[in-house]
Every structure is written in C-alpha cells, then in structure tokens.
Amino acid sequence: MLFPTVLQGLVLGGTYALVALGLTLQYGIARIMNLAYGEFIIAASFVAFVLFSALGLSPLLGMAVVVPAGFVLSYLTYAVMMRPLVARSAQGGGGRGRLEIDSILATFGLLFVIQGVMLVIFGGNFTGYTYLNVPVEIFGATVAANRLVALVLAVMLGGGLYLLMTHSRWGTALRAVAHRPEYAPLVGIDVNRTARLAFALGGALAASGGVVISMYQTFTATSGVAFTMKALIVVIMGGVGNLLGALCAGLFLGLAETFVAAYIDPGLTLAATYVLFLAVLLWRPSGLFGKAAG
Amino acid sequence: MFTTQRRGALRLFGLAAGLAAATALSLGLPAGARAETIKIGYAVSKTGPNAAGAGMTTIPNYVLWVKDVNAAGGIRLPDGRQLPLEVIEYDDRSASEEAVRAIERLATQDKVDFILPPWGTGFNLAIAPLMARFGYPQLAVTAVTDKAPEFAKRWNKSFWFLGGGSDYAEALSNLLAEARNAGKINDKVAMISVADGFGIDLVKAARPALENHGFDLVYDKSYPLGTSDFATIVNEAQASGADTFVAFSYPPGTFGVTKQAQVAGFNPKVFYAGVGGAFPVYKNMNGENVAGVMSLGGIDVSSPAIADYFKRHEAAVGQPPDSWASSVTYASLQVLQQAIERKGLDRDAVAAEIASGEFDTILGKIRMEDNQLRTLWWAGQWQDGAFVGIAPGGRTGARSPIVPKPAWK
Numbered sequence: 001m002l003f004p005t006v007l008q009g010l011v012l013g014g015t016y017a018l019v020a021l022g023l024t025l026q027y028g029i030a031r032i033m034n035l036a037y038g039e040f041i042i043a044a045s046f047v048a049f050v051l052f053s054a055l056g057l058s059p060l061l062g063m064a065v066v067v068p069a070g071f072v073l074s075y076l077t078y079a080v081m082m083r084p085l086v087a088r089s090a091q092g093g094g095g096r097g098r099l100e101i102d103s104i105l106a107t108f109g110l111l112f113v114i115q116g117v118m119l120v121i122f123g124g125n126f127t128g129y130t131y132l133n134v135p136v137e138i139f140g141a142t143v144a145a146n147r148l149v150a151l152v153l154a155v156m157l158g159g160g161l162y163l164l165m166t167h168s169r170w171g172t173a174l175r176a177v178a179h180r181p182e183y184a185p186l187v188g189i190d191v192n193r194t195a196r197l198a199f200a201l202g203g204a205l206a207a208s209g210g211v212v213i214s215m216y217q218t219f220t221a222t223s224g225v226a227f228t229m230k231a232l233i234v235v236i237m238g239g240v241g242n243l244l245g246a247l248c249a250g251l252f253l254g255l256a257e258t259f260v261a262a263y264i265d266p267g268l269t270l271a272a273t274y275v276l277f278l279a280v281l282l283w284r285p286s287g288l289f290g291k292a293a294g
Numbered sequence: 295m296f297t298t299q300r301r302g303a304l305r306l307f308g309l310a311a312g313l314a315a316a317t318a319l320s321l322g323l324p325a326g327a328r329a330e331t332i333k334i335g336y337a338v339s340k341t342g343p344n345a346a347g348a349g350m351t352t353i354p355n356y357v358l359w360v361k362d363v364n365a366a367g368g369i370r371l372p373d374g375r376q377l378p379l380e381v382i383e384y385d386d387r388s389a390s391e392e393a394v395r396a397i398e399r400l401a402t403q404d405k406v407d408f409i410l411p412p413w414g415t416g417f418n419l420a421i422a423p424l425m426a427r428f429g430y431p432q433l434a435v436t437a438v439t440d441k442a443p444e445f446a447k448r449w450n451k452s453f454w455f456l457g458g459g460s461d462y463a464e465a466l467s468n469l470l471a472e473a474r475n476a477g478k479i480n481d482k483v484a485m486i487s488v489a490d491g492f493g494i495d496l497v498k499a500a501r502p503a504l505e506n507h508g509f510d511l512v513y514d515k516s517y518p519l520g521t522s523d524f525a526t527i528v529n530e531a532q533a534s535g536a537d538t539f540v541a542f543s544y545p546p547g548t549f550g551v552t553k554q555a556q557v558a559g560f561n562p563k564v565f566y567a568g569v570g571g572a573f574p575v576y577k578n579m580n581g582e583n584v585a586g587v588m589s590l591g592g593i594d595v596s597s598p599a600i601a602d603y604f605k606r607h608e609a610a611v612g613q614p615p616d617s618w619a620s621s622v623t624y625a626s627l628q629v630l631q632q633a634i635e636r637k638g639l640d641r642d643a644v645a646a647e648i649a650s651g652e653f654d655t656i657l658g659k660i661r662m663e664d665n666q667l668r669t670l671w672w673a674g675q676w677q678d679g680a681f682v683g684i685a686p687g688g689r690t691g692a693r694s695p696i697v698p699k700p701a702w703k
Contacts, residue, residue, distance in 0.1 A: 008525040015522075115341070124345030125613070126545050126570065128579050135557045143525070144557040217522055218549040218579070220346040226520055261517075261526040267489055270518040 004141035005262045006255065011143050013254020014151025018212060019227050020234035020246040021158055022205030026074075028241015029178045029198035032082055033100055035107040037231060038224030039114035040203055044070055044210025045219050046122055052129050059131055059211050060149070067207045074203020078196045081106060086192065111224070118221035128218035146215040153212055157205060158247035165243060174198055178241045233273065237280045239287025249288055252276075331380035332369060332639065334360070335406035337396030338413055342388025346545065348413035350573060351436055351619045354611040356381075356410060359627040361610055369631055371638045382406055390420040397421045401428040407639050408630065415439055415491060422449050431645040433626045436619050438462075438492065440499065446665035451645040455626050455667045456619060459492075462590050463499035465672030465685040466566060469588075470538055471507040473697045479563045482536035484513035486527055486551070488543050492569060496542040512536050521547065524554040531560065537698075538564040545570030552580060552587070556702045563698035564588060572617040572674060572681045584676040586699030591618025592674025592683030594691030599656040617674060617681035622667070625655035658690070 019041065026034045034040075044066050051057040051065065085106060089099035132146040165171035176184045177194045184191050213219070213227075234253060238245025253273060260272040280288060336356060339348040360379050363369060368378035382404050386393035393412050400406050401424070409430045411418050418437040425432040426449040433453050439445070440458030473479045483504055487493035493516060504511060513534040517527065528551065531539055539562040541551050548570035555565065570576055571589025580587075593600050600621060607615045607624075615621060630644070632653050637643035652661045660669060671683035675695055684695045 004529065005526065008523075008529075012523045012525070119341060119345065124340065124349035126346050126350075126549070126573065126575050128549055128575065130553070130579050130581070133553050133557060135559060142558055144554070216550075216553060218546055218575075222342055222345055223546075257523070258526055262530070266486070266515045266517040266521070266527050269521065 003139060005258055007138060007141045007143055009255035009258035010251055011147045011151050011254070012258055013251035014154040015147065015209075015213065015250075016230060016234050016253050017158060017247045017250025018150050018154035018205075018209045020231040020238070020250050021154065021161070021243060022202035022209065023228075023231040024202075024235045024238065024241055024243060024246040025161075025198050025205065026202035027235060029174055030078065030082070030195040030202070031086075031099055031181070032078070032103040032195075032199055033107065034199075034202070035104060035228060036111040036114055036224075037107075037202075037206055038226065038228035039111050039118075040070060040074070040206040040224075041210040041213065041227045042219055042221065042224040043114060043118060044207040045214035046118060046127065046221075048211040048214045049127055049129055052131065059215050063208055063211050066211050067204050070207025070210075071200045071204035074206075075196060075200035077110070077203070078199040081110065082199065083192070083196075086195070115221055115224065122221055124221055126218045126220055128214070131215045133216065144216060146212070149215070150209075150212045153208065154247060154250065157208070158243055161201075162243045162247075233277050237277060237287055239289040242287065242289045245287055245289030252288075330377065332377045332408070332634070333380050333382060333404065333406040334408055334410060335382040335384075335400035335404055336410035336412070337384040337386045337393050337400070339388040339417075340385040344388040344414055344417075347436070347569075350616055351623055352413040354607065354613065354615065355620060355623040355627065358607055358610045359624060359631075362606070363631065369634050371634070372636065373638065386412060386417070390417055393417050393421055394424060397424050397428075401430065408634075408641070408644075410627070411435060411437075419445075422452055425449070426451060429641055431630075431641060431648060433630060433648070435623045435626045438495070440495070442666050443664060450665070451641075453626075453648060453662060453665050453667070455622050457666075457668070457670050457672070458499075459495035460499035460503070461670075462672050463496055463503045466500065466540070466588075467503040467507045467509070469673055469685050469695060470504070470509065470564065473564065473695070474509075478697045479537035480535075481509050482512045482534065483509045483538045483540060484531035484534045484536035484562070485511060485515075485540040486513075486531070486543070487516045487541070488519055488521075488547055488568070489516040490519045490544065492544065493542045496568070500540065500542070509538075517547070519544070522550055524551045525558070527551070528554045528558045528560050531562075532558060537562055538566070540564075540566045541568050543568035543570070545573065548589075549576065549579060552576075552583075556580075556583060559702070561699070561701045565699050566673075569618075574614045574616065577676070577679070577681075583702050584679075586676060586696050588673060588675045588684070588695070588699075589618070589681070590673065591616075592671030592681055592685075593617045593621060594671075594689075595680045595682050595693075596691050597656075597658070599658070603656045618671075621656055622670070625653075625657045625660065626667075628655040629653045629660070 023037050026032050047066050048059045048062045051062040052059055085102040134145045135142045136145045136148055165174060173189045173194055176189055177191050181191050234246055234250045238249030256272055256276055257269040261269050338352055339345050360381055364378045368376045370376045384396040386396055400409050411432055411434050413436045415437040418434040431451040435455040438456050438459060440460050442454035442458055446452055474481055487497035513531050548567045566588040572591045577584045604614055629648055633644045633647040637647045649662055649665055652659055673685040674681045675684050677693055682693045684693055
C-alpha cells in the first residue's frame, strides 16, 4: 500500500515541479514575477491540442514546435514589454522592489490579453484529448503513462538545468545575475542579455509543461491562474530561482497531497498544501533550499 | 463683408444645429412610441471560471434562438406586427455582483423588453430579487435547486426548469435499486463529491436516498475544487468492493476521474459521473469508452425535433449541444417566444401565460407545474454514441439502462 502511494505522489509532484521550473527561472534570475505564466502554459496546451486533433501530431513530437515557440515568444515579451520596466527601475532607483511591482502589474495585464486572445480563438469550452492514457506498472503499482512522462521530464529538465547552472560558465553567469545583478557587469556579464535568456528559457519550460499537462488534464482558456498559483507556491517553497529546490518542493508537495488523500481524507489535500506552505514560510522564509543557491 | 460672411456662417450653424436637433427628435419619438424590435437583454459569463459552462449550455442556445427567430422574420405579436429581436449582451465576468449590475442596467437604462437568465444556480439566485423588483419574468434554466418551489412562491415571475438535487439523487437511487433487485449489482456504493455547491447539494440528497434504498456507502469522500489528480481516490474506490461508483463532480473532475478509472482498470458495474458527463467533449475524449457511463440529464434520441435541434445547433455555433441542459435552455426560449406571441410585450401577461399555458417545444408539449418544469430526464446513459434518457423509465423515449457497463477498452 505504501509504495503505490509514494509512486502516485511522485508522479503528481512531477507535474507540480515541471510547472514551477520555468517560473523559478523567470522570477529568480530575470526578476520578473510573471503572473501570466499560467496563460503561457495553457496557450501551449491549446497548440498541442490543435496539433494533435487537426494534424494527428503526437504531443511529444509537438513539443519540438511548441517549446521553441515558447522560447521565442517569451524572448520577445521580455524584449518588448519587460525591458522598459527593467531600464526604469535601474535609472529611477527603487531597484528590485520597484521592478517586482512593475512586472506584477504589467504581467497581470498580459494575463488578460493572452486569455482574451485564447477565448476569441478557442472559445471558453473545456478542451482535452486522450494520449498515452495507458497504465504502466512499476513494481506492482499502476500509474498513467502520460503522468509518468511529466515526472520524467521534470526530473530530466530540472536535473539537467541544475547541472548546467552549477557546472558551466553560462550557468555561473545566470547565477551571478540572480545573486548580485548590480555587480555582475563588473565581471563582464551582460545582465540584460542574461535576464532575457533566463526569461525565455522559463517560457520554454512553461510551454513544455503545457504540452505534457494537456495529455491528461482538461483545460479551458481561463484555467491558467490555477497553474500560476501552484507554481508560485512551489517556487517560494523551494527557494526563488533554485531549480533543484523547485524540483524537490514540487515532488514533496505531490507526496504530501497523495498521502493526505490516502491516509487522512481527500478533502484535506488543499488544506495540507497551504499548511506546508505556511510552515516553510515560518521556518525557512527563503525556501527549503535557500535563495538561488543553484 | 466680413460681418455678413460671419453672420451667414452663424446662420448656417444655427440651421445645422436646428436640423440636428430635429433629426434627433424625429428619431427619438417614434422609437419610444412604437417599437421596431423586441429588445432582449442578457448578462452571461463570457470570461472567467464560469465561461466554460456558459459557453457550453447557455450562450450557444441564445445565439441559435435569436438566429432562428430573426431568420423567420421575428416574433408575431397579437396585434399583427412581426418584430425581429435586438440583443443587448453583457459579460458578467463570472462575478455575481457584475451580473446584478448588468441586470439593473438592462432594466433601467437599456429598457429591454425581456431579460434572459445568466448561467448557474448561484447567479440565477443572485439576480432573482432584482428581476422580481423590475417585474421581468425569469426563466431560470441552469439552476438546480431543491428550493425551487419556495423560490417560485417568493418571486412569482420566476420559473425553474432543471429540478433539484434530490430529484436526480432519488432517480439514481431508484435505478440502482432496480439493478440490485435484479441481481445485477451488489449493495455497496462508492461515492465522491466536489466540495462546492453542486457536489454538496447532490451528495446531501444522495446519502439518505441511497440508504433508504438499502445501499451501503462503503466509500464516501469529498475533494476540494480544483483537484486534478484522482489516483488515490480511484484506488480506494476500487478497493472498497463497490459495484457502483458515483461522482458528483464538476466537468474537470468528471473528465479526470474517468481517465484515472481507465488507467487503473477500475471497471465498476455502474459508473455515474457528474456535470460534464453529457458534454460532447466527454465523448470526443473517451471515444467508445463512453458506452455505459451514466450521468445527469439525457435526451430522447427517437425524437425528430431533438435530432433537428442537434443539427441546427451544430450548424449555427459549430459545436453540438450538451445532452442535459442545452435542449431545456432552447425549450425555455421557445416557451418565452410563444408566450410573447400570445400576449405581446406586456411582461405581467407573458409571465402569467408561461405559468398557465401549454407550449410546443423541442422537448414536446410542456407545461409548468407551480412555475417549475417537472418533465425532465433525471438520469441518462451513453448508449450507441448518444447520451439517452433512462430515468424516469416511464417517459416516452426512455431507454432501459445497460448494467453492467461494458469494460473500458
């Protein structure tokens, strides 16, 4: 009984982690609190749905299209929308605090723009399809293949990016910008370029999350907010900008929810999430793994 | 010369102003004296969390009805005039205070002739006092409430079209009792419900109804709104040994729990899903696996009027209707239309006519009982690719339920 619950918890946590990875990059490194993050996820889900239902393209192959598109779109969003805000906070003073408030307001508007566009194109209806909804047996426990894909992808992307961040020159530059954006230029790092790259990378991760989620969850044009909320909890629990933290916090949250549902009551899963969140905030305000440690 | 020119210009200006005023008057007066259109107003959730429900059941039927009426040249009033419909539409953005504000605006500023209801039980209740105050009949279709008789008394121009939670729970219990008495299922039921309006209402009614019929609720849990993972719940239900699985869920839960049951190979003999089970997207997602799944609502597939309605709906809005509240919504609009044809634009007379008259609709001839529509499908089942009505069993067009449900493929 214990092992199936653990496996199901990990699989659920994989989804949470996958969704949170991109936001932790955008918030931790580019310092943009992207409230439209969930809308990027849903937009990717819609594209995956269209590719699957109209062209018969498997969502996993569809990723080859959707993920780069997410990268380019986020890159442009940063260049066009966020760059003036970053420049203003650098010139006018106020620094990080001001950029955070400005970016929250700007992306709050962006949220409705993206949502409105999706409503016009796809309507408000529930959308979904079935792909890889087959059981996979692991040591006697059964999980859905599509959810397993989410877990594997989260571990691969989270782990891979973590290694890149800690073992490459490029990753060192990203971490430098996350930690001390004001000193990074002293060692020849183009802060603006690095932040834009991190934001775009976050967008690509959001897109990959959206594609995977569309395989097992129905969505509507307006369901992005739920993902932003969940991702935000995971990001703050894991430590802002900390990829390994987001991965672990996501898995931890999934395990906690599943154990509560199995051994206490399914009605308390949401409450358990927030109790954990509160506990982490009280004991370790900078998250389980500290701020941008990796 | 300069002065004359200026005077001339002034005179010209005066003339223009006078003309403009006169045009405004001439435009304004007849419109007030003699209507050229019938103004229909509504506020529905076009954005926000309720947009999915409204976009499935309510908005498409409003669009289709207006299109049908105007294609026929409009509604013919008792005085012989035939007037087309003019629509004033607001988005309540899934906020009930917005809906209330919009109703106020429709009544006092737009001065529409009739107001169509918003989507959802809560929204219909939110606007009911205001509709009553302004004297508009309210055809509450997408409102499931056991208090309908009470509400109909309190607001005498309100009409309730979709029954109450206990109607559905009672019909389900009867259905299950028959199957058990025939030896097709055991007396154990596993039941889950979403911890929100619909789930709470239904589960409250279902617990005593099932127990009265001698069923044993071996698993009875609620889950929070927004739950996306049903692996644990399905495992527990599977382990409970129940032949019957009931989910009083909202669409995302309905879709999620169905997918999970397929993954887990959970094949209860009766699989009853909540809201969304009668949606066309449910069939699109699950393909032939829908066979045997039960839910609320249903249609009479043998009715040519329903078949024709499905065709027109798809042609007009590009998607088929759902098989629960869609056809009832359209029928409620036909009721309104026929009442206007008989009584004109006098709202009191129209409301009285709706309460007492008989109407020819796509659901057949219908009549209100104490301001409520009671000839409804309380339970349906996917059979041969359509969601057919199975309860009440005595109603014309009722199919007999298939138990056990075929296993997932």
